Amino acid sequence: MTAFGRGGTGRTSWESIVELALAEDVGTGDVTTLATVSAGATARGTMLVKAPGVISGLEAAAYTFRRVDSAIVSRPLVEDGATVEQGTVIAELEGPARGLLIGERVALNLLQRLSGVATLTSKFVAETAGTRAKVVDTRKTTPGLRVLEKAAVRHGGGHNHRVGLADGVLIKDNHLAAVGGPDRVTRAIQSVRALAPHTLKIEVEVTTLPEVEEAVAAGADIILLDNMDVATMREAVRIVAGRALLEASGNVRLETVRAIAETGVDLISAGALTHSAPALDISLNFDIT
């Protein structure tokens, strides 16, 4: 097992949320299972997808079972990121029956949620096919699941915005208000450039075209167009002409994403990918021996 940063999921340290989820679910023990399943019993299980979608979370689910009992073996039959039909068996499990029953709920809670995020992302991505726009996530993620949900977005074909406050600069309206003055966009960018590691690009949120022009002039690397209408965004693309990346943001929905993408923006961020994705229905069936 790997503790830091490998494989499909790729980022770290989501083990903590698995520990927390097991602690809150198992508490001082699963009375029902201990009473009805003997210590020596083993079981085989299959994970079945009950609706079409994109899978994410197989590594987290496997880790969950391993934490419950290190003798449980998980065999994924697809990879995270796979698009599957209803009825697909995506993984097989084998090991002590007690551990399998104890870990089932937490593993499914993770897998269903993450696959839901990947599936919804894939729909946004499909809508933007043929445009230059990348679909990116936000920080509106489930508390404790940031790294896993960011991976799920990638599994769905999307891209990641900054993971947290430390790996990206995003000057928002409140920051601009704190700086104040008519040239606040320019001065905010200068302040950040003086302090931030040179490895970070500087992004600034604007609401008007004059602010777009000021941001470009001040050397912004990325400009977030906040809640602009499509016509204004198209004009912003024309003005900037490649001198900075443009990110469209604000109440982006499946119904509106294509029109936004066709304005020529580089990035479209949608909180919905992580805060409104319905779970993908996945079940786990056991054969106890």
Add this chain to the structure above:
Amino acid sequence: MTAFGRGGTGRTSWESIVELALAEDVGTGDVTTLATVSAGATARGTMLVKAPGVISGLEAAAYTFRRVDSAIVSRPLVEDGATVEQGTVIAELEGPARGLLIGERVALNLLQRLSGVATLTSKFVAETAGTRAKVVDTRKTTPGLRVLEKAAVRHGGGHNHRVGLADGVLIKDNHLAAVGGPDRVTRAIQSVRALAPHTLKIEVEVTTLPEVEEAVAAGADIILLDNMDVATMREAVRIVAGRALLEASGNVRLETVRAIAETGVDLISAGALTHSAPALDISLNFDIT
């Protein structure tokens, strides 16, 4: 501040998920805020609800800000469980501007999600008005948020099923399969009765009316009717005649919950309350001084 078990939320130890959420979001620091907001700046903020709903999570949001900077003061203007109109200001905040900006996202992520759960629950509860059925949650909660989401269900007028595997006995199909034999319902109940603390009721999941009868005869305190149609549930109610609590379960939706409630069951459990509740839209506006 209270570490264990107070007030509206009522259960413990959800502080861990707040710590985890802050750690993943703030990481090694908020570069943007440090560069654009001076150390001495203070701010006032208001939390505004942008859609009608039921509020839950005010204590968790307040704790989030306190953890970021203990000098931040939160003043809730409503209580968890309050039904509010669009445009209601539900809380005021005051304190160091940097801390307010750093804590904003995590606090809102919690508050929006929990208020979403409370709001959806209140809709299920409204549908069942006038019947004997209580709307109850399941273990299909967001990993790490179990205790907070269970409180949100109560804030929405629902009731809680067991919090985890330790505070309730629920003999499910896989447990029955492990016990095996034609009298598996009876023998499973006997095994549990021999092991479990006497403070726990015994619930068993059944799929047929003969199993209902066997469960009652074996002394089950609660019988979960799994995916039964309405007519069969009505018959189960007639058969049991108050000798055990009856819980309806399986793909319960807003459209179907009234019909289920009118069968006369005591409890209706719905995973959707916690795994499919859309977030309630809440914003936080600052006035930096």
Add this chain to the structure above:
Amino acid sequence: MTAFGRGGTGRTSWESIVELALAEDVGTGDVTTLATVSAGATARGTMLVKAPGVISGLEAAAYTFRRVDSAIVSRPLVEDGATVEQGTVIAELEGPARGLLIGERVALNLLQRLSGVATLTSKFVAETAGTRAKVVDTRKTTPGLRVLEKAAVRHGGGHNHRVGLADGVLIKDNHLAAVGGPDRVTRAIQSVRALAPHTLKIEVEVTTLPEVEEAVAAGADIILLDNMDVATMREAVRIVAGRALLEASGNVRLETVRAIAETGVDLISAGALTHSAPALDISLNFDIT
């Protein structure tokens, strides 16, 4: 190794107390062992019981050694719950000599204490033979050892009361005082029924026969008879007539438990099982090679 909920001990997450015990005992290192035992030395050890008793804690002891050095192998020769004679070898150990010497004290401190609890419990159980009364534990356990001591009680033939405050309702004198009024028993039961998960039985502590009657009428599932004399308890059994479980409590001793059991109560709880059990004398002898 299993982190959650398996096997003889059956409940979770007692690993924490083992970690804490090792940290406090080993600190920054065992100077004596490092100076006198070479890094490559191996040893075999045998655990010998020096007085008759009932064994509990073998899994915790084995885990202790594994945490010190994962190369140490423990082979239990009896199971937790076994009744053994003086002179019985209950386990063999093999592995790096340094690790065995470093882990010895913590492992024995656990094993001796838990076997002491199991042994004392078995004496209470023997006294109540032939009656309907189950001997149950209380929350007067050693801080940090709750789950292990509850398992030890089961190993000794006893049964468990609720594990903690979350998996059982017990309305005590102070709760009744907080509710107040002449019908406080009834109203307390109603308040709890409105809030608590339906999976929990409701137990109420009473001191008089009228309160017993009120509790039954209010639908209490279990009634704790606090410090009643034997004659009064017998009368309570007659009054209740099976409509609720009756638990005798208050200064229960080996000398008095039989008379209490013969009153016909269902449960007898004794704090002494866990707070006054003398340790069972167990030694560990090494053969270093």
Add this chain to the structure above:
Amino acid sequence: MTAFGRGGTGRTSWESIVELALAEDVGTGDVTTLATVSAGATARGTMLVKAPGVISGLEAAAYTFRRVDSAIVSRPLVEDGATVEQGTVIAELEGPARGLLIGERVALNLLQRLSGVATLTSKFVAETAGTRAKVVDTRKTTPGLRVLEKAAVRHGGGHNHRVGLADGVLIKDNHLAAVGGPDRVTRAIQSVRALAPHTLKIEVEVTTLPEVEEAVAAGADIILLDNMDVATMREAVRIVAGRALLEASGNVRLETVRAIAETGVDLISAGALTHSAPALDISLNFDIT
């Protein structure tokens, strides 16, 4: 509040065991208290000793309540180490009623156990009055309570042996066996002297008078006389004549400790102080307002 090393208790970091004890007892919340005691209720409590004894653990008990709710105030009326009569009120408490009820059991479990250790120690100390022998503890302490129980021994008038493996050298039979050879006592002492910090005295366990002589010759600072009879110990005292400290050890009981003390040994260690001390009966009575 102090995190490290203050006052009567004097050593650190026993907060961990309090956290663990609260976590295992409170779990996901105290359903009973939340249902029967209103959020705004306050209470006053008094701690009453129900048998004569020596008090220890007041700081740990106070910390327990503070961790449950920081608004709870504890006022000790005696100090740790005080000898009290039956019926003495040793502390008053005041604060939110819910928190007081939730913290009660853990606080009493700690206080009763630690006062039990102090009380038993004081009896051993009384037995040795007028001799040169100090009564000292061992590492046979309750897992997780090492530092608190060592303080309790001091409160009872005893002295501490090393706290753990890092702050003292004690060469025992298994270490001598690992060194091997006819001059193993000498060589073990030499090995330790070469490795151990010079701040640690070197103690060696011996079983015969020739080994006593060898230990003195090799420069042992302390010699543990393991399970020697009184006459042999007296001879050891004569032989050593002050050139090293002598510690009597092995099955020391209240009935035998005086005779041992009169041999002239410097130290008498007794595992019973911590592994066999009966709890001191202490109750907590509330007045809820």
Add this chain to the structure above:
Amino acid sequence: MTAFGRGGTGRTSWESIVELALAEDVGTGDVTTLATVSAGATARGTMLVKAPGVISGLEAAAYTFRRVDSAIVSRPLVEDGATVEQGTVIAELEGPARGLLIGERVALNLLQRLSGVATLTSKFVAETAGTRAKVVDTRKTTPGLRVLEKAAVRHGGGHNHRVGLADGVLIKDNHLAAVGGPDRVTRAIQSVRALAPHTLKIEVEVTTLPEVEEAVAAGADIILLDNMDVATMREAVRIVAGRALLEASGNVRLETVRAIAETGVDLISAGALTHSAPALDISLNFDIT
């Protein structure tokens, strides 16, 4: 107190290293202080700098004392980043004498090391005065002190490179070797651009001028010139002509940094700032009352 991201230090979560340092130093308690300083004694202390330098770590030192005893008050007389003469009193302390003595060593170990880093950085910065080159740190920091040492570099007038592996892309020789092929610089940059959040700039390490040209052509934002001589670096500056930032790296010393800065590079990184900074001598004198 603030847990996340405030003030001079600016980044989080260095509290962990303070906890760890106190745990390893205080262990089970400060025997000497407990024996010689009474519980009620208070003291005043002054922190005196014994050599000229730049101060860093005042917040960490103050936190250390607060963790030992929350009653200790620290009053800094200068700010982090201040340049001070030998003999300057930089802070006053007041509070319980025991806590002050117990915390002294850890607080000074932190303050001396961090001020050493700030002082050394200020010398590198002085050497580069008048050039465009910023002095930046590396990841060659003391384990556990990353965030504090990065702040110390800023206090000394330097700038920060990425804090860790997540907030910057740096393609090094081993990454290029893994990609392989003659166009490995180009292909590595493309691979990163496809995966990394768009908020991160892309930096690549090169050793030859043709690689510099390839990196610019492939769109690298920053180019690290690894161990190039001054003439080659000057040529790289000429070739790149502002199309990317240039970072000089490799065995940069105080004696060589000016010549490097004069080549016209934008950044000069030096591991020595954090792995070879001698401690600044600071003492703490108490007046116990």
Add this chain to the structure above:
Amino acid sequence: MTAFGRGGTGRTSWESIVELALAEDVGTGDVTTLATVSAGATARGTMLVKAPGVISGLEAAAYTFRRVDSAIVSRPLVEDGATVEQGTVIAELEGPARGLLIGERVALNLLQRLSGVATLTSKFVAETAGTRAKVVDTRKTTPGLRVLEKAAVRHGGGHNHRVGLADGVLIKDNHLAAVGGPDRVTRAIQSVRALAPHTLKIEVEVTTLPEVEEAVAAGADIILLDNMDVATMREAVRIVAGRALLEASGNVRLETVRAIAETGVDLISAGALTHSAPALDISLNFDIT
């Protein structure tokens, strides 16, 4: 793997600092490596010493890699404590390429620092050859690295002073000031003897010869001569005449240590061993396959 106290390093529980160092360096993941190195790639690496020195930290470096990916195998080619020439390959590594690249920096940061301490210590030890003086460390260690740096001192041929405040008594000037009065040395020693475990020697810091005499008379086991000149120390040796150990302390440098050793003191302590040791230059070269 061993969690407590085995092998070359010998003390525990340095795993914490490795966890902390990895967390701060890896954060939410190594973007660069994930983009440029495929999941299945493996690599072999060699650790090469680039300057002569004494090695320490091999076990910590190996543990670092194992924590990143348990599939990484480390093969040390020398032992901690080995004196090596420039160009020596001290270890080989093999395993998943991603994990090797992710763990590289933390492993080297530890190994270089610890080998630096061992190397500097060996120089002090060489200077004192032929004298009775042992070179010992202090508590002026790197926060979080206490146990590892103490091991490094032993690897360099030095000896350890107490590890922390709990495993040694050292009465310093501030303690003496707290005791006060003309006979403060005597009374401080008496106070400590009454409280401290008998396993600890008592050391007192003095600055004058009369204090040396008082300390001996009061039974001090060790006397620290604080900042005395060589002539005075020689006189102290003469006066004490073996009745106590003498430790020279205060600004001990490589240039002065021989003269101090020749005074006849038993111990010479030098903070420089741990707070001023330059890192030993060690590189890690990979061959990715």
